[in-house]
Amino acid sequence: MISRLFNALYANAYLLLSLTALFWAGNFVVGRGMHEHVPPIALAWARWTLASLIILPFALPHIRRDWPIIRKNLPILFFFGTIGVGAFNSLSYSGLNYTTALNALVLQSSGPILIVLASVIFFRDRVSLRQGLGIALSVIGVLFMVSRGDVSVLTGFVLNRGDILIVSALVLWGLYTAFLRKRPDIHWLSFIGMTFVIGAVVNAPFAVWEHSSGRHLQFNVETAAVVAYVAVFPSILAYIFYNRGVALIGANRAGVCLNLVPLFGAILAIVFLGEQPRAYHLFGIALIVAGVTMAARKD
Numbered sequence: 001m002i003s004r005l006f007n008a009l010y011a012n013a014y015l016l017l018s019l020t021a022l023f024w025a026g027n028f029v030v031g032r033g034m035h036e037h038v039p040p041i042a043l044a045w046a047r048w049t050l051a052s053l054i055i056l057p058f059a060l061p062h063i064r065r066d067w068p069i070i071r072k073n074l075p076i077l078f079f080f081g082t083i084g085v086g087a088f089n090s091l092s093y094s095g096l097n098y099t100t101a102l103n104a105l106v107l108q109s110s111g112p113i114l115i116v117l118a119s120v121i122f123f124r125d126r127v128s129l130r131q132g133l134g135i136a137l138s139v140i141g142v143l144f145m146v147s148r149g150d151v152s153v154l155t156g157f158v159l160n161r162g163d164i165l166i167v168s169a170l171v172l173w174g175l176y177t178a179f180l181r182k183r184p185d186i187h188w189l190s191f192i193g194m195t196f197v198i199g200a201v202v203n204a205p206f207a208v209w210e211h212s213s214g215r216h217l218q219f220n221v222e223t224a225a226v227v228a229y230v231a232v233f234p235s236i237l238a239y240i241f242y243n244r245g246v247a248l249i250g251a252n253r254a255g256v257c258l259n260l261v262p263l264f265g266a267i268l269a270i271v272f273l274g275e276q277p278r279a280y281h282l283f284g285i286a287l288i289v290a291g292v293t294m295a296a297r298k299d
Contacts, residue, residue, distance in 0.1 A: 013248035014257070016241035021260035027234035028096075028104070028265055030226055038223060039215035040093030043230070045207035046217065048085060048200035050231035052193070059193030066186040070194060073184035077191075080183070081198025084176030085239075090203055091169035099162025107166050108262055109142035112295075114174035115255030122178055125252060134295025138259040138288045145266055145284025177251045180243060192240060256295040263288050 009015060063070065070077065096104060112135050119125035147153040183191060217223065246254045263285055270277050 010244060011248070013245045013254065016248075017245040017254055017257035018260060020238045020241045020245065021257055022264045023233040023238040025261050025264035025268055027230055027238075028108075028261065029268055030230060037218065038226060039207075039210050039217055040097055041090050041203060041206045041210045042215070042217040043093050043227070044086070044090040045200060045203040046227045047089065047230045047235055048196055048203060050227055051235040052196040052200050054231065055189070055193050055196055055236055059189040062187035062190040063193055066184075066190040069184055069186050070190065073186075076179075076182055076184065077194050078198055079179070080176060080191075081195035082202050083172040085195050085199025086202035088169050088172045088176065089199075090206065091165045091172070095162040095165035095169065097162060099160055099166065104162075104166055107163055107170065109139045109259060110167070111170050111173060111258040112138070112252075112256040114170050115177045115258075116252050118174040118178035119251050122175075123181070127252060131252060131256075131295045134291045134293070135256050136291070137294060138256060138291025141284045141287025141289075141291060142259050142262050144287060145262060145280060147280075148278070149280035149283070174255075177246060177255055180246045180251060183243075183247075188240065188243065191243070192236075196235070196239075253295060256292050259288050259292060 116125075116127055116131075116135065120127065143154060211217070242254070245257070248254075266285070
């Protein structure tokens with residue numbers, strides 16, 4: 001029964017990608033909420049170190065079996081682990097130290113567009129008119145929701161250092177997603193285990209530098225809870241689900257589901273932070289869901 005349920009879940013790309021967006025929305029809330037208490041690179045390093053320790057007991061048997069293929073493909077695995085695990089998260093957390101939640105959400109809407117651009121530039125992927133319109137519609141929904149329906153909020157948008165860091169992270173994520181088609185033919189646990197370890201190792205020297213500069217990770221119950229959450233949900237589960245979703249439906253159609261992140265972020269704010277649902281929430285959500293549905297359909 002449990003096995004059949006797992007297999008059904010693992011074959012449903014849109015459910016997997018929706019759960020990924022939900023977990024990443026929580027990661028966004030945690031990263032922004034804890035930015036004054038937890039150094040960004042230390043959080044990224046702790047996240048991937050704990051995630052590696054959790055996943056490796058399950059991954060090691062597959063890594064041993066796949067080792068001849070892994071050894072031949074270490075450069076591409078290092079590429080995935082560096083940009084999609086290590087650098088992406090360190091840049092995202094660092095950006096949240098210097099920008100507002102509004103700016104970060106607005107910039108998040110560029111994620112699907114950057115994935116499409118990377119796929120077109122490096123792999124000559126074709127984007128249908130319907131997919132383009134769906135992406136545009138979902139982006140409009142995101143912008144409408146985060147601006148609370150006030151266009152003047154967007155006209156006054158100004159990039160700052162944090163925004164540049166977040167855009168840089170999204171560019172790397174676009175490359176990671178587009179290049180997933182080049183993933184070595186190894187077990188998914190081997191791929192996840194290797195890239196998680198690489199991400200943790202790549203972040204380690206930067207975390208040491210951050211610590212030496214005076215920004216220290218405080219070990220307490222609150223910090224432990226945050227690290228545990230980001231290691232399990234936005235890391236292990238989300239990366240497994242996202243990689244599987246991309247494998248099932250391709251980079252461009254999977255990438256548009258990133259616009260579900262601000263949608264779920266708004267829902268979490270309503271449920272846990274007491275924000276009142278407004279008309280702009282409903283209108284923005286309707287546009288996002290319509291755009292994602294349109295872009296995700298096969299030609």
